[in-house]
Each structure stands twice: as C-alpha cells, then as structure tokens.
Amino acid sequence: MYFNTLGIDNHGHPxxxxxxxxxxxxxxxxxLPPCEIVMEACxxxxxxxxxxxxxxxxxxLIPAQHVTPFVRGNKNDKNDCLAIYEASRRPNIRFVPxxxxxxxxxxxxxxxxxxxxxARTACINQTRxxxxxxxxxxxxxxxxxxxxxxxxxxxxxxxxVLLMISEVYDELTGFERKIHLLDSLFKQExxxxxxxxxxxxxxxxxxxxxxxxxxxxxxxQAFKSAKDFAVWLGLTPSQYASSNTNRLxxxxxxxxxxxxxxxxxxxxxxxxxxxxxxxxxxRWITELKQRRGHNKTVxxxxxxxxxxxxxxxxKSTPYQPQFTQQGGAHNV
Numbered sequence: 001m002y003f004n005t006l007g008i009d010n011h012g013h014p015x016x017x018x019x020x021x022x023x024x025x026x027x028x029x030x031x032l033p034p035c036e037i038v039m040e041a042c043x044x045x046x047x048x049x050x051x052x053x054x055x056x057x058x059x060x061l062i063p064a065q066h067v068t069p070f071v072r073g074n075k076n077d078k079n080d081c082l083a084i085y086e087a088s089r090r091p092n093i094r095f096v097p098x099x100x101x102x103x104x105x106x107x108x109x110x111x112x113x114x115x116x117x118x119a120r121t122a123c124i125n126q127t128r129x130x131x132x133x134x135x136x137x138x139x140x141x142x143x144x145x146x147x148x149x150x151x152x153x154x155x156x157x158x159x160x161v162l163l164m165i166s167e168v169y170d171e172l173t174g175f176e177r178k179i180h181l182l183d184s185l186f187k188q189e190x191x192x193x194x195x196x197x198x199x200x201x202x203x204x205x206x207x208x209x210x211x212x213x214x215x216x217x218x219x220x221q222a223f224k225s226a227k228d229f230a231v232w233l234g235l236t237p238s239q240y241a242s243s244n245t246n247r248l249x250x251x252x253x254x255x256x257x258x259x260x261x262x263x264x265x266x267x268x269x270x271x272x273x274x275x276x277x278x279x280x281x282x283r284w285i286t287e288l289k290q291r292r293g294h295n296k297t298v299x300x301x302x303x304x305x306x307x308x309x310x311x312x313x314x315k316s317t318p319y320q321p322q323f324t325q326q327g328g329a330h331n332v
Contacts, residue, residue, distance in 0.1 A: 004077035008085055017078065030055050038088040040064055040080070041096040049098035061096040062087050065254070094232075097222045099215075106189055106215035110258065113182045113208075120175040127168045134161060146172055186211040194316070195219050199309055201318035203281065204266030204301075212262055219313045226307035233260050235303040251299060260302075267302035279321035 003025045007016025020028060025048075029037075034056045039045055041061040052059045062084060070083035087093060099107075124145055128138055134157070138148045149169045153162065190196035190210050195218060200210040223229040230236055234253040239246070253260065271294065274285035281304075289297040312319060 004081050006078070006081035006085060014082075017081075019077070026051060029057070032057070034058070036060065038062060038084055040067055040084055046099045046104060050101070053098060059098055060088055061098060062093065063096060066090075066093060094222060094224075094228070097218065103215045103218070106186075106211060109182050109185055110208075110212050110215070113179065114258070116175055116178050116182075120172065123168060123171055123175075127164070130164065131161075134158075183207060190214070195313060198312050198316065198318050202305060202309060202312065203319070204270040204305060205263075205309070206266065209262045209266050212259055213309065216256060216259055220310045223310060226310040229310040230303050230306045232256075233263065233306050235260065235263075235299065235306055263302045263305060264298060267298045267305060270305075271298050271301055279323055281321070 001022055003020050003022070005016065005018050005020060005025070005028070006014060009015045018028075029048075029052055032055070036058045037052045038060045039048060039062070041063050045061050049059045049061055067080070067083050067087045070086040071079055072082070073079055120142075124140075124142070127149075128140075128145075131138060131152075136152065138145050146169070149165050149172075152165050153169070157165075186207055190200060190207065193214050196210050196214045199205050199213055200207070205213075217223075217229075220229060223232065227236075231252075232254075233256070235251055238249040238252045240249065241247070270282075271285055271289065274282040274289070276282075284304075285297060285301055288300060292300070308319070
C-alpha cells in the first residue's frame, strides 16, 4: 500500500509531493517538525491520526463527502491531496475527532454483534422457508420460533428434516451465547464511563445504544450545537428552497446509519408507551402522534433524543423527567 503526501507552505504553495510506502510514511511522520496534518477520514485514518498525535502534530480528519466537491480534473491521488487541503481551509468544516484504540475496540464489538444478528436472521428465514415445503408454518417471533423447533424434534418427520432442525437449534443457541457475551462486555465498558451513565439515563437509550454513542462521539465535543449533532445523524428533513419555494422532504440519512438505526429503535419504545406516562416528553409524543401519525412521531422523537443527549453531555448532568403545571412540554 502506498500513500500520497502533499506539503503546503505558509503561503499556500505546494512544497512537497511524495508517494510513500507504509513504513516510509510512519518514518516521515516521526521525523517531521510539529505541523498541521490533514487527511481524509477513511479506512485506517484513525490509526494514522493517533500516530501523528504521538509525534506531536496537530491532526484533522475530514469526512470524504466534504472533500469530493474540491477535486479538480481527473480522480487521482495528487488531486485528492490538493482537494483535502482546500477543503480543510473552508470555514464551518466539521472535523472528525481521532478515535482512541479503546473506542475503536468497542465499535468492533458492535460490528461483531450486527454480524451475529444478521446470521441469526438469515438462519431463521431459511429454516422457515424450508419447513414450509413440509407444511410446517412457524411464527416469525424468535422466542416462539425456537420453542417450536424444540417441539418439532419430538415429531415424526423425515430424518433429514430432524437433522436440520437439530443443527439449527444448536446454531441459534450458539448465537445467543455470543450475543450475551458481547452484551456483558458493553455493560462493563458503560460502567467505567461517565458519559455512558449520562446517556443511559435518557428514556429509550439502553445498553447497546449507550455503548455505540459513547464509542462514536465520546462527549459530543466535535459538534457545536445539538442541532449539528442531529444533522450529522441524518435525523433532519432534507430541504429544497428557491426564491419563494421552500419544501421539506424526508430525513437526509447521511453518516452513521448504525447510530441512527439504534436511536430510532429506542424512540419506538418510548412512543409505544408514551400514553401511559405524564411527563412533558411523553405528553409531547402523545400529542404529536395524534397530529402526525406513528412513524413520523418515531423519527421526531429520535431527533429530540439526539438533541437532548448532546445537551446533557455538555452539562454533564443525567436526565430528569420534567413536569409542568400547564401540561405543555418544555423544548429540549
């Protein structure tokens, strides 16, 4: 693997352009005098960011979507380097914080859990479709599915079918063991983090959500406001405005889809039980659901939870339900 480097002097003129191997790049970083290093946030960028920080440099990682508009001419490494530099000079560019090894290790566990869940779903879907060929219809619910499998082992079926059911049952048990192990690791990590205790106090933000958000955003220091954080998560509507025309569309969905998915799953839980509670947030959800419907309320609740999360992290205070005499909800 080779890396293209571009050096820019204080007057903005290129003064260095080299193509370096992995080992040479590390040697060059260590030998450089302290300077500002900018790179695109892509695979291995956090490793190189930590390497630069350890060598005493100032490091900025730029999201790839902010670099693309500045690429001039053909797509090649030299033009990419120049585009990264030009993007870094633009005002209002939000840089990506360099993640620690611990943060990336936790995110690896989340990727492993997603892979296990995906494999478990594929196993269930395939088994249900194969059993339908023998007139056996098993419910989609995971708990009922596994229970029915255990009961089918006592039935008089083809030996190949019984073998498949036995293997699938053992496979599902293995998936459960892996998921429980990963969840216990998440719980250990959350117990050692002050930010995790704050996030987990918010309704709908449980063990998995807390671990994912702490590993991804830490205390939200990369965002200037709660609105910026919600925009980064892709929970704000897309906008088309021209002259007197101003239309809002569906949510934008950029950046980290995993965090957005987890937050929306948590919001679904709150919306489902909001009518049983009397705090300001629950009343706001209930009123919104009557006006806008269930699905829009879920996304709006996720948006509000994201803004609330950022505010509480900045104040370093846990969530406390609010109650007002008038019955209206406080804005977050």
